[in-house]
Amino acid sequence: MYARQALAKLDLLSTLEAEGKIVDGDNVRVALAFVERGEVEAGIVYATDARIAKSVEVVATIDESLHEKIVYPLVLLKEADSQPAARQFFEYLQGPSSHGFEEYGFIWRPEK
DSSP, X not given: OHHHHHHHHTTOHHHHHHTTOOOOOSSHHHHHHHHHTTSSSOOOOOHHHHHHOSSOOOXXXXXXXXXXXXXXXXXXXXXXXXXXXXXXXXXXHHSGGGGGGGGGTOOOOOOO
């Protein structure tokens, strides 16, 4: 979805589609696997997924202004009251310790 938004803003989407250059995967990991196996010339994946790939090279990044904001929401369900580990993880992800996830490409930006 975000890749299509960026390609459209760059006026590339319709051309790439017309030339049959776009192959959709069921998810980002499938798209990454296509690239790793050499089944496609290039792929657009999340930076966090590209980091785990052993045999791909990141050649460019897409500016955030070219697509909707990518958000991974954090919620705690009511059932968490009976799951102390769920509450602990929820609190951990909101604390300064979780900022270590930046090492993996995630950026902590709490909503205000």
